[in-house]
Amino acid sequence: MASPTPPSPGLPTVNRHGPELISPAGVTPRELKPLSDLDDQGGLRFLFPFLLFYSNSPPIRGREDPARVVKEALGKALVYYYPLAGRIREGPNRKLAVDCTGEGILFVEADADISLEELGDSMRPPCGLADKVLCDVAGSGGIIGCPLLLIQVTRLKCGGFILGIRLNHVISDTLGLRQFLKVAAELARGAHAPSRPPVWQREIFRARYPPRATCGHPEFEDLMVDARSAAMMLDPKNMVHRSFFFGQGEVASIKKGLPHRMVSKSSISELLTACLWKCRTIALEIEPDDTVRLSCTINARGMRGLGVPPGYYGNTSVYATVLSKAGHLCNSPLGYAVELVKKAKEMVSEEYVRSSVDVLVIKGRPKYTTVWNYVVGDATKVGFEEADFGWGKPVHGSVAGAFPLVSICMKYRTREGEEGIVVPIMLPERAMQRFQEELAKMTDEPTVADDRHGVDSTAIRSTL
DSSP: OOEEOOOOOOOOOEEEOOOEEEOOSSOOOOOEEEOOTTTTSGGGOSEEEEEEEEOOOOOOTTOOOHHHHHHHHHHHHHHHSGGGGSEEEEOGGGOEEEEOOOOOEEEEEEEESOOHHHHGGGGSSSOTTHHHHSOOOTTOOOSSSSOSEEEEEEEETTSOEEEEEEEETTTOOHHHHHHHHHHHHHHHTTOSSOSSOOBOOGGGGOOOSSOOOOSOOGGGOOOOOOHHHHHHHHOGGGEEEEEEEEOHHHHHHHHTTSOHHHHTTSOHHHHHHHHHHHHHHHHTTOOTTSEEEEEEEEEOTTOTTTOOOTTBOSOOEEEEEEEEEHHHHHHSOHHHHHHHHHHHHHTOOHHHHHHHHHHHHHTTSOOOOOSSEEEEEEOTTOOGGGOOSSSOSOSEEEEOOOBTTEEEEEEEEOTTOOEEEEEEEEEEHHHHHHHHHHHHHHHTOOSSEETTTTEETTOOOOOO
């Protein structure tokens, strides 16, 4: 089956220095800048964790300390991205804006008694080191009035380092974060200015006046559900957190479940999304007549008519949601789920994006529904490898893990050199076992062990 999360090495000792604020390394405007109506929705009001792992490639002479180099580069980059050094304020009707105070982002340097080689494939999410290499400073983990970026540089005993990031998602998405890190890396390597200047222009995703919903948006429907079941599905403490690697062999096996006419017309992203949704629905043992949802996050950058310029670093993704009766999804061939995934992608047009933004304003900037919903994002093309601070490209860089209802697909190269996609997922313990069994059926592999990695696929990972 798709190989599950490998066991972590023994957790190392990580010694953190005291936190400090990095302010822009130059004068920046003091102003209040409203976020877009896409930015301030309820579903983005959280800290998004990322991890980038760097080897001990020889740095530029005289600049051997990655913490110092990264810290100086961030200060320079904040001159251009000065809103990131501000604080979020909330106004009437839950409308958010960033107060460009120049207070700075939170920075922590640390040292760990482990090497990159010892980490091996445990770098992939959910990394067992996450709690140690992602700073969580008391009083700074909120959305309103707190630092918008929390960054930790952890030096490893091999000379490499880990860059841990917590991003306030309302200010930027993954592509915007990549852009900021790329600029900081360019400045670290001696550039005098960004190769691509940042663009604010949050009015691009402002609701029309008056706002009008012209498309269906079941992702924001309010439905009743058993409170106990909902609480279990939303509380990470009651869930198992694992990830699964899909290489060429796993993808080829899953394709066998499609009719021949669909094989060449279905992308790997569509195939894996459909497979995960079906296996997850079966694993949760949902009543056959209950309606289940799949919400695919679709990036609107480059979409005709919207005019999103290069350099824009705000949120640009909308949810494209399709529905099915649980019983029909579970009992139908995989092609049925793939067709629904395709339908979700095809419905997203300029008008759909405008309608999504308007619905958010009409409904008071809600969070997506949590009723039998599964949100899947594709970050395989984000490109964190561009963040070269002088130590070469990161060996691996991605979101740190899954969320209770959300999985994100990411590129990954195993220590054996096999390239593929890794997908983290969170499920209640019993459901995780059933999920692995269903996934094994689709990949034509036994559920007890993964012969390539020597991993017991029934082993339970602790939550991130």
